[in-house]
Amino acid sequence: MTGRKERADAARNRAKVLAAAAVLFADKDPRTVTMEEIARAAGVGRGTLYRRYPDPASIASALLDEHERSLQRELLQGEPPLGPGAPPGDRLAAFYAAMTALMERHVHLVLGAETGRTRFDAGAYGFWRAHVIALLRAAGTPGPDALADALLAPLAPEVFTHQRERGLTTGQIAEGLTLLAHRVLPG
Amino acid sequence: MTGRKERADAARNRAKVLAAAAVLFADKDPRTVTMEEIARAAGVGRGTLYRRYPDPASIASALLDEHERSLQRELLQGEPPLGPGAPPGDRLAAFYAAMTALMERHVHLVLGAETGRTRFDAGAYGFWRAHVIALLRAAGTPGPDALADALLAPLAPEVFTHQRERGLTTGQIAEGLTLLAHRVLPG
DNA sequence: AATTAAGTGGACACGGTGTCCGTTTAAGAC
């Protein structure tokens, strides 16, 4: 994945950076974490940081990557209702539940990974989108392209954060989305 | 609204600022418009700008205000299906259509008005939220609090922009939301 | 041990922020 050979000092610094960044994203408002800050916390020069990552968002993405890939694998090859086999409505509900759970643990990173609209340009969004479109098609829903973005919108980290701050529990949020899934894709 | 008497020069500058800002928000990426830039374009000192507005978002909000209030009036007292009298599903669909139309004309400003999560703190969001909750209650939908935010999420300006850039027309977006409205609130 | 290419980190120029305060100017009193 990362061009074959990595020098020992480079690997050491990459680890330091990721570890330091993980702490920062968790401790402060993830949107205010700066490159300078990460460099300082990691004990690394600014230039070194920029060599690998263009901005804080890409560092958060690197930290998030593993978790997202894991969920993507389950969607493609896992057990129903998350994986193939269950009716579309159930699969959508399961997807919502999984994403909610992922957010519960990693909102910091998702917030840090998204500077404004970055959300849609990231590879992950394309994956979720394709998945939802497939479910809509399987249910014969008209205009799946437009609907898919609408159905993914509630998963924006800002929405999740806002709901939690309003006093809603993760469970309540997931229940709301389950209802949504089953009304949109009855079955 | 603004403490009764405003001095002539103050009023003149306020007008200059709003006019200049309107142009800037329309011409460039609204999220990159800076206070310095607005001050320069308006031919006004930085201090003068800060006297009234704390940041570019508040200026965009000021420009947007009139349009939002107008829609709010229609929701409360206008003709059905936007105003009271129609079944909840139809009213939600009409609300979606109206918001989509408003975005079509003023995405620039909505994008400029929202720095990250500001969306939820703004007064307008509370209004939309209360409206949607009322519709959900009227239809006897369980857990309206959690669902309301989910149903409003597709109206985030970033989502709209993304959809337009993907090639969807405003009409297709509105159709998708209409379908969503009627599936969530059948009637 | 010598070579070399990758990696490092700090300095630099730039641009935006928000505040502070000496100066200007409109509005009301007489």
Next chain:
DNA sequence: GTCTTAAACGGACACCGTGTCCACTTAATT
């Protein structure tokens, strides 16, 4: 019309983050 005063103005200032550049260091190779 002048005077007074408080509001409004605008530029300077100190600060912080950005992204680049390049002289230096260090790991890997022969």
